[in-house]
Amino acid sequence: MERDLTWKTLSSTYLLKDTWATIRKDACMLPNGKIIDPYYVYEFPDWVTAFALTKDGKVILEKQYRHALGRTDIETPGGCIDATDASPEAAIQRELLEETGYQFTHFQKLGVTSANPSTNNNIMHLFLAIGGEKVAAQNFDPGEDLEVFLADIAEVKQMIRANKIIQSMHITCIILALEQLGELYF
Structure with missing residues (x-):
C-alpha cells in the first residue's frame, strides 16, 4: 500500500493579489505531522503553447524580450x-x-507540464x-511586443542544441511535437 504524501493546508493568507502577481502564504502539515509555516505559493492562470507548423511545414517562432531575465529569447x-x-x-487557437x-x-494535445x-x-x-x-495581422495584448519568424525543423x-531556446516548457513542447512528427526518437 502506498503512503499518502498529500499535505494538509491549515491556513492560507493572501499577501498580494494583482494582475500578474498573486502570492499566498500557507501553513501546511505534512503526513508525518511536521508543520511548514510559511509556505509560499505563486498563483497563475494555466498557460498554453504550441509547436505551430505552417501549411508548408515551417515552424512559427517568436522573439520576445523577457524583463525578468533582461534578455530577448526565442519561444513558441x-x-x-x-x-x-x-x-x-x-485558448491556444486565440493566442496563435x-x-x-x-x-x-x-x-493535437501533447500533454501538460509545470514550470515549478x-x-x-x-x-x-x-x-x-x-x-x-x-x-x-497580429493583435497584441497591452504590454506585448514580439517578432514572429519562420524556421525549418532542422x-x-x-x-x-545551441541553447538559443531556453524556456523549459517551450522546449518540452518542441521535444514532444518532434517525437509526434517522427523527427525525434527517445
Whole structure:
C-alpha cells in the first residue's frame, strides 16, 4: 500500500493579489505531522503553447524580450488561458491568431507540464498545431511586443542544441511535437 504524501493546508493568507502577481502564504502539515509555516505559493492562470507548423511545414517562432531575465529569447507562441476561453484548445487557437496572425486546421494535445510545481499552482498545456495559414495581422495584448519568424525543423533542433531556446516548457513542447512528427526518437 502506498503512503499518502498529500499535505494538509491549515491556513492560507493572501499577501498580494494583482494582475500578474498573486502570492499566498500557507501553513501546511505534512503526513508525518511536521508543520511548514510559511509556505509560499505563486498563483497563475494555466498557460498554453504550441509547436505551430505552417501549411508548408515551417515552424512559427517568436522573439520576445523577457524583463525578468533582461534578455530577448526565442519561444513558441502561447500565453494565458483567459476566463472567456472555453478550453485550453480554444485558448491556444486565440493566442496563435493574436500573436502570429495564423489559423490552423488541426490541433493535437501533447500533454501538460509545470514550470515549478513546488511554488507555482498552474500548468502549461502543450499542443501541436498543423496547417497554419496567415489570415490576419497580429493583435497584441497591452504590454506585448514580439517578432514572429519562420524556421525549418532542422533549424529549431539546432537552436535547442545551441541553447538559443531556453524556456523549459517551450522546449518540452518542441521535444514532444518532434517525437509526434517522427523527427525525434527517445
